[in-house]
Amino acid sequence: MKPLKISIIFGKNNKYRFNAHSSFIIWLILLMLFPVLAIVKEDILPKYFFWDANTIYAFMKSGSDFAHGDSFSSTAAFYNLFSVDRYSFIFPLISSLIIVYLFVIALKRSMAKEITLLEVGMYLFYLMLSVIYMTLLSKDFIVLLVIAPFLFLAKKGIKGLLLWSILAMAYGYFYRSYWFIFVCQFWMMYMAFGIVKKPWQVVCVVLVFLLLLAIAFHVGLGVDIDRFRTIINDMRIETQDANAKTNTMITSYIPGGGIIISWLNVFITWLMLMFPIPLILALSPYYLVISFFIIFLFVRLWKVVSFCIGHSEAKLLRAVACLIISFTTIQSIFEPDYGSYVRHLSPFYPLCFFIIMGLKAYKNERKLISNQQEME
Template sequence: MLNDEAIHKSSMSRSIHAKATRQPFVVSSKVISIAIVPLFVISQFIRSALPDKYFYDSTSILNMVNGDTQEYLQRDSTYRATADFYRVMNVLGFDTLQQWSIALSIIGCLMLMPIVLRLPNLCLLDTLLCLTSIALLNIYVFSISKDMIQFIVFYCIAAILNMSNRRPVLAASSAFLLLITEAIFYRSYYLLVAIVFILVVLMLLKIRSKGGKTKSTLRAGFWFIFEVVLIVLVMLVSMKVIAPNLYDQLVSVRDETGLSRVGSTDAQTVIINLFPGDGIFVSLVNWFVNGLRMMIPIELFFKGKSYILFIVFQLLIVRLYVRNLGDYGGSVRNARFFGFCLFTAYVVVSFFFEPDFGSWVRHEVAAFPIFCVLLKQ
């Protein structure tokens, strides 16, 4: 009996050891939070070495804050609102991009600390996504720009969504109102993001009411994308009938901003519609094709080795999104559900507007607080 008991204990020990060895490699959120400081320092050096073309908008906003009345009057209302925002903030009298970058990076990194610390233990690829995002935020977003304001809006929305387990309707409506507010003052197309956000929420609620969750992630993804395409089609038809001027602006904005930049050394990654025309069907096809190009930017392989990191970053985001697609963001009383709906709305609208891959990654990484919501269980 002693031998049998010893054999049984030995077998149990081997089983426990085998299970332990099969555990995936995970990284604590504390490790990521510690990495924020060195990433801040490294990013400042990288930022200072980048050419001026990456900071045209920031330079323009800085000039307006510094009192350039002519540029202030030439710019549209959203740029003037942005300049006014930073002028009110400028209690220390900053007058250079570097001063603003350092100050806003410090503020941004302090804001990142609590949301990063609330993350669960992450696998290696999710950790890489977080570290890359933090670096990109410090390089491109934490500066005197609209993108910093966009980051703050997403930060507030993420905080609201984290309360959705208690009051999901209040969380969704508050996020909707914040998007509308940003549309009024900073980026008008956020009105479309707000509308599509509510439509995606209603669509998923309808799917769930019909017994919604399918066992096949592939099948779930197919039907979800199909219904999103239907939402976009209905939106295009409605705009064509009700507001034809807005429809014309929507379907022509990419060509208007991109065609004149083709061949420019400052626009190596410009995104041009592959199919000419402004009809509903052609516009829908261009939207879908451009969406695939932006989410899986394989074409950048042929533009130089320097774009490989961006491709990796984008594929990591797609991986995170597909993982959430498998269960539609989880329970309706889960912040992840609304985060999934919001990010879906954000990319759906961005497929119409983003002029090049550079601005796409800059605008996308500003949604990092929403990534953190999607990373939760």
């Protein structure tokens, strides 16, 4: 595989491009650092990063088995199946290599020929988060394994997407029941792309889906749809460090209850997941960095959405964009805090870079073809 060339842009017209050999050395050094980070992360990061891992390990020691809707029990059973040791360096090493490989493959399949310095920074930042969150006992690494075949299967068209949906629902059965809703949202989004003409209409599709869910939660369960975040967060505060959770807790923005207010709250939450104003207002350097990269990511995502609406042939980009939008829609209901949001989104980061870089490659290819046609 040829190394992706790094382009550093100064202003509008000044660009410095590393040659293939220099780019290879840079990538090799950078990517070798992440397995090291995976091994030493628990020695340098706060303990609250690893609460879930400790809980899963306790389930592993009790001999838990796969169980419908019991995420901790099923996760423990998965790691027991492979005899994973909580304190061994082997699993962090192997899982970090898998994560790095998937990030590299995402860039390779995007067909991008170069990458800017800002994109490199974003790439490495999200790779760092992925290594921190998914090289320990976690459900998120299992999600990564479920997400990994998506690019391959999506290229097969509807049949491939149906096969992936079955895999996703199998995960939902044992781990997270809301994945059934996630799969439904994905298909609604995917089909809607054949109808919508503007990006704002895609937002309207999300609004309609959330309204249907708000009605279903209220009528079927007797609970307002945005109440779930509060319930989840209250339970976590009782058992963990309250300060760590309340700092980034996702709250209801409009006081009151009922279908309409709860529907508007989850919609506003969805917007705040992409443009995290609450994190920015915290004025923490750490939160500001995270906010910058989240905004940068979703600004690029919506550029992909806008492009896919006008180019029906870009089916793979469309499928990946629908997947990410659908997952963030579901997160607006179930995520109690921004820390959980960033962690649970981590399995999707390779796909995020695929469409970001893939859009650039697609546009460059179309421009090249257009220039060749004009010359002829």
